[in-house]
Amino acid sequence: MPGSAIPTSPNGDKAYPRNLTIFVTFTCVVAAMGGLIFGYDIGISGGVSSMDPFLKKFFPSIHRKQMHDELTNQYCKFNSQVLTMFSSALYLAASVSSLVASTVTRKLGRKYSMLVGGVLVCVGAIINGFAQDVWMLIIGRILLGFGIGFANQSVPLYLSEMAPYKYRGSLNTGFQLSITIGILAANVFNYYNNIDGNMGWRLSLGGATVPALAVTVGSMILPETPNSMIERGKFEEARAKLHRIRGVDDIDEEFNDLTYASEESRKHERQWRNLWQKKYIPHLTMAILIPFFQQLTGINVIILYAPVLFKTIGFSGNASLMSAVILGTINVLATCVSIYGVDKWGRRFLFLEGGAQMFICQVAVAIFIGIKFGVNGNPDDLPKWYAIIVVFFICIHVVGFAWSWGPLGWLVPSEIFPLEIRSAAQSINVSFNMFFTFLIAQSFLTMLCHLKFGIFLFFALWVVVMTMFVYMFLPETKNIPIEEMAIVWKNHWFWSRFVVNVDYLNGAEISTGVDIIMNHAS
Ligand code: BGC
Numbered sequence: 001m002p003g004s005a006i007p008t009s010p011n012g013d014k015a016y017p018r019n020l021t022i023f024v025t026f027t028c029v030v031a032a033m034g035g036l037i038f039g040y041d042i043g044i045s046g047g048v049s050s051m052d053p054f055l056k057k058f059f060p061s062i063h064r065k066q067m068h069d070e071l072t073n074q075y076c077k078f079n080s081q082v083l084t085m086f087s088s089a090l091y092l093a094a095s096v097s098s099l100v101a102s103t104v105t106r107k108l109g110r111k112y113s114m115l116v117g118g119v120l121v122c123v124g125a126i127i128n129g130f131a132q133d134v135w136m137l138i139i140g141r142i143l144l145g146f147g148i149g150f151a152n153q154s155v156p157l158y159l160s161e162m163a164p165y166k167y168r169g170s171l172n173t174g175f176q177l178s179i180t181i182g183i184l185a186a187n188v189f190n191y192y193n194n195i196d197g198n199m200g201w202r203l204s205l206g207g208a209t210v211p212a213l214a215v216t217v218g219s220m221i222l223p224e225t226p227n228s229m230i231e232r233g234k235f236e237e238a239r240a241k242l243h244r245i246r247g248v249d250d251i252d253e254e255f256n257d258l259t260y261a262s263e264e265s266r267k268h269e270r271q272w273r274n275l276w277q278k279k280y281i282p283h284l285t286m287a288i289l290i291p292f293f294q295q296l297t298g299i300n301v302i303i304l305y306a307p308v309l310f311k312t313i314g315f316s317g318n319a320s321l322m323s324a325v326i327l328g329t330i331n332v333l334a335t336c337v338s339i340y341g342v343d344k345w346g347r348r349f350l351f352l353e354g355g356a357q358m359f360i361c362q363v364a365v366a367i368f369i370g371i372k373f374g375v376n377g378n379p380d381d382l383p384k385w386y387a388i389i390v391v392f393f394i395c396i397h398v399v400g401f402a403w404s405w406g407p408l409g410w411l412v413p414s415e416i417f418p419l420e421i422r423s424a425a426q427s428i429n430v431s432f433n434m435f436f437t438f439l440i441a442q443s444f445l446t447m448l449c450h451l452k453f454g455i456f457l458f459f460a461l462w463v464v465v466m467t468m469f470v471y472m473f474l475p476e477t478k479n480i481p482i483e484e485m486a487i488v489w490k491n492h493w494f495w496s497r498f499v500v501n502v503d504y505l506n507g508a509e510i511s512t513g514v515d516i517i518m519n520h521a522s
Contacts, residue, residue, distance in 0.1 A: 020164060020167050021245065021246065021247035023244060023245060023247065024162055024163065024164070024171075024245050024246075024247075025171075027162055027222055027223060027245075028159055028162055028163060028171045028174055029174065030218040030221070030222055031114070031155055031158045031159055031162070031175075031218065031219075031222060032155065032159060032171075032174035032175045032177065032178045033178055033211065033214050033215050033218050034114055034117065034151040034152070034154070034155035034175065034178070034215050034218075035151075035155065035174075035175045035176065035177070035178030035179040035181075035182060036178045036179075036181060036182040036185075036211035036214065036215070037117070037118070037121045037144075037147065037148060037151060037182065037208065037211045037212050037215055038148050038151065038152055038179050038182060039178065039179035039180060039181060039182020039183040039184075039185075039186070040182035040183070040185060040186045040207070040208050040211050041090060041121075041144050041148065041182075041186075041208055042179070042182070042183055042186070042300070042303055042304065043182060043183035043184065043185070043186030043187050043190075043303065043324075043328065044186040044189070044190065044204050044205065044207070044208065045086060045087040045090075045141075045304065046087070046303070046304045046305050046306055046307050046324065047186065047187060047190030047191070047194070047204065047307050047321055047324060048190060048201045048204050048205060049083055049086060049087065050307040050311060050320065050321070051190075051193075051194055051200060051201050051204075053195075053196065053197055053198050053200065053201060054198075054200075054201040057198060058086075058131075058133075058134050058137060059080065059082065059083050059134075061080075062080050062083055076448075076449035080445070081442075081446075082134070083445075084441060084442050084443075084444070084445055084446075085138065085442070086134075086137055086138065086141060087141075087304055087441045088437075088438045088441035088442040089138050089141040089142050089145065090141045090142070090144050090145035090148065091145060091434045091435070091437040091438035091441060092142075092145065092434070092435070092438045093141070093142040093143075093144075093145025093146050093149065094145040094146070094148045094149035094152065094430070094434035095145075095149065095430075095431045095432075095434035095435040095438060096146075096149065096431070097145065097146040097147075097148075097149030097150055098149035098150070098152060098153045098427050098430035098431045098434060099149075099427050099428075099431050100149075100150075101113045101116075101117075101149055101150040101153035101154060101427060101430075102153065102271070102272075102423045102424050102426070102427035103423075104116065104150070105153055105154045105157065105228075105423050105426075105427075106231065106271070106423040106424075107232070109224045109225075109228045109229075109232065110154045110155075110157055110158040110161070110224065110225055110228050111154075111158070111219045111220075111222050111223075111224055112219075113150045113151070113153060113154035114150070114151055114154050114155060114158070114215060114218070114219035114222070115216060115219040115220065116147070116150045117147045117148065117149075117150035117151030117152075117154070117215060117219075118147065118151070118212050118213070118214075118215035118216030118217075118218075118219055119147070119212075119216055120143050120144070120146045120147030120150065121143070121144050121147035121148065121151070121208060121209075121211075121212035121215070122147075122209050122212040122213060122216065123143050124139075124140045124141065124142070124143030124144035124145075124146075124147060124208070125140070125144065125205065125206055125207070125208035125209040125212060126140075126206065126209060127139055127140035127143065128140030128141065128144070128205035128206065128208070129202050129203070129205050129206025129207075129209075130202070130206070131202075131205070140205070144208065145434075147212070148434075149430065149431075149434065151215060152410075152430045152433070152434075153423075153426055153427055153430045155175055156172060156175050156410045156411070156413075156414035156426070157225075157414055157422065157423070157426050158222075158225055159171050159172045159174065159175055159414070160172050160411075160414040160415050160482060161225035161226070161227040161228065161482065162225050162245060164246065165479065165480065165481040165482060166343060166479060167343060168343070168411075168415060168482065169342035169343040169347070169411060169478065170339045170340070170342060170343055172407070172410065172411045172414060172415070173335065173338050173339045173342055173407040173411060174339070175407075175410055175411075176335055176338070176402075176406050176407035176410055176411075177332070177335045177336065177339060177407075179406075180328070180331045180332045180335045180402065180406070181332055182211060183303060183328050183331060184325070184328035184329060184331065184332050185207075185211075186204070186207070186328075187306075187321070187324045187325045187327070187328040188325055188328070189203070189204050189207055190204050190307075190321055190324070191318075191321045191322060191324075191325050194318060194321055223241055223244075223245075224241070225241075226238040226239075226241050226242040226245065226255075226258060227258055227262070227419065229241060230258050230259055230262040231262050231419065235259065238255070238258070239251070239255055242254065242255055242258075254481075257481075257483050257484075258483060261418070261419045261420075261483040262419060271420065271421050271422075271423060271424035271425075272424050274420060274421055274424075275421050275424055275425060275428075278498055279498055279499050280421055280425075281495075281498045282489050282492075282495040282498055282499065283416060283417050283418075283421065283425055284425065284428070285473075286412065286413060286416060286474070287413055287417070287425045287426075287428045287429040287432070288428065288429075288432050289469065290408075290409055290412060290413050290429065291409060291413075291429055291430075291432040291433030291436055292432060292436055293405065293409075293462070293465075293466035293469065294405045294406075294409035294433065294436075295433065295436035295437055295439070295440050296436070296440075296459065296462035296463075296466065297358055297401055297405050297459065297462070297463060297466070298358075298362065298397075298440075298455075298456070298458075298459030298462075298463075299398070299401045299405070299406070300437055300440050300441060300444075301440065301444050301448075301455070301459070302327065302394055302397070302398060303327075303331075303398075304440075304441055304444070305444060305445070306320070306323065306324040306327055306394075307320040307321050307323075307324050310323045310324070310391070315387065323391055326391075326395070327394065327395060327398055330395050330398055330399055330402070331398050331399075331402045331406075332402075333402075334398070334399040334400075334402035334403050335402045335403065335406060335407060337402075337403045338350060338402065338403040338404070338406070338407045338408075339407075341403070342407065342408070342411070342478070343478055343479065346476050346478040347408055347411070347412055347474070347476060347477055347478060348470060348471075348474060348476050350403055350404045350408060351404050351405070351408060351467070351470040351474065352467060352470060352471060353400075353403075353404065354400040354401060354403055354404020354405060355400075355404065355405075355463050355464075355466060355467030355470065356400075356467065357396065357397070357399070357400030358397050358400040358401060358404075358460075358463050359460050359463045359464060359467070361393045361394070361396045361397035361400065362397060362456045362457070362459050362460035362463065363456070363457065363460050364393040365390055365393045365394060365397070365453075365456045366453050366454065366455075366456035366457045366460070368386070368389055368390050368393070369390060369453040369456070370452075370453040370454075372386060373452070373453060405466075409433070412474070412477060413425070413426065413429040414426060414429075415477055415482055415485065416477060416485055416488075417485075418483075418485065418486065419483065472494070473494060473495070475488040475489065475491070475492045475495070476488070486499065
């Protein structure tokens with residue numbers, strides 16, 4: 001009986017158990033390791049592509065240009081489509097595979113997608129570590145990408161479904177935390193592997209097998225989410241699991257709501273076709289715009305190319321790898337602030353604050369680089385203190401991202417989709433995220449060459465647009481149970497026009513508040 005589906009307060013505060021059991025914490029920590037493989041692969045390519053032995057072996061012409069060419073504009077020294085392809089092939093592959101992952105995640109369960117992800121990354125990392133030719137590098141990166149598409153599609157869903165709703169933000173942010181830890185580990189590894197000979201970069205690239213193995217083994221021991229069991233008709237198992245996860249006897253209300261949401265979603269078997277209905281316009285808009293905006297913060301210009309960027313502003317090879325390590329550490333620490341605050345201060349506050357902070361930093365970086373480098377990009381001298389100021393603002397920009405768009409770019413989409421479209425919509429979100437990451441990764445060095453310091457102003461403008469978008473259009477989702485999320489759209493000044501007549505939990509098209517109550521009561 002779906003009567004329990006009526007939220008007891010305007011913000012949907014229901015009486016589901018809120019305990020954070022050791023069991024659920026453990027499973028979420030293991031699952032969040034899925035972020036490690038993604039982070040490691042993001043962090044490793046920038047450093048490796050600034051290592052001399054690597055460039056000499058695979059990209060000798062870039063190496064020569066970098067070493068001997070005094071004439072080329074400093075902004076353009078690293079501009080090579082093949083070199084960027086090495087970084088970005090991964091994201092294109094992930095963009096495709098996350099769409100396939102939707103079916104596996106729905107039909108076989110969340111943990112099977114994680115397993116596939118772990119195995120594919122292992123194979124890709126081994127091929128990369130033993131690469132003899134550019135094509136081996138690219139094939140390896142493509143396999144990594146396929147694996148990451150699977151992991152990124154399933155892990156955020158897994159976390160959001162396992163977590164008691166009061167802690168969903170924090171537990172889900174564990175995914176972003178492990179992305180940042182992966183990036184940092186890669187930065188540190190690159191720093192120590194920046195040695196003569198080929199062993200250094202081989203170790204760096206092959207090192208991705210470690211987090212991949214962790215995810216592979218982790219996914220074998222993890223329990224499936226109750227939501228996914230119910231989705232696949234395993235009701236009794238799901239009830240027992242919910243009982244264990246929540247650590248209390250009284251799970252009836254949550255179980256009934258999950259079952260009910262699942263029955264409703266079963267009526268709409270074809271997730272991909274449903275997605276295009278009018279009532280899902282708000283969800284679809286967020287599934288596309290959130291990853292789009294996340295990438296237009298310009299974060300990956302910094303994360304993927306920090307060592308190259310720092311070399312561009314005159315740091316030596318080792319100093320630039322060290323700066324990447326410092327950035328990586330800051331990224332991890334600031335993500336912890338988000339874990340602490342996301343369920344307390346809410347998503348919107350973090351988005352708005354982070355946006356303002358990133359905007360100020362990008363404008364400052366543009367001004368500082370612009371003053372010294374001008375448009376020809378060859379400063380007569382660049383005092384150390386000056387470079388340090390630039391790095392300082394870049395760090396504060398990363399901090400702003402790390403507690404806003406970083407974690408929230410994964411959290412918010414994973415919690416707003418109703419079950420009947422969840423897996424497909426999450427795939428769209430991941431696929432777009434990967435696709436936009438690909439575009440940025442592929443075009444950044446060319447953009448830097450043409451826009452010069454103006455590239456930071458370009459991203460600053462986008463930050464203004466996205467911050468206004470959040471202010472106007474993103475409802476607060478803090479403290480709302482995941483299967484009750486319909487309420488936020490119904491209450492929203494703009495989105496209500498699409499969903500006001502739809503009672504998701506009861507699946508009926510209805511027109512008035514009285515109808516809603518009658519419908520629930522019947
Ligand atoms: C983004 C990545 C980014 C990372 C940086 C993630 O949320 O999706 O593209 O590199 O954060 O920490």
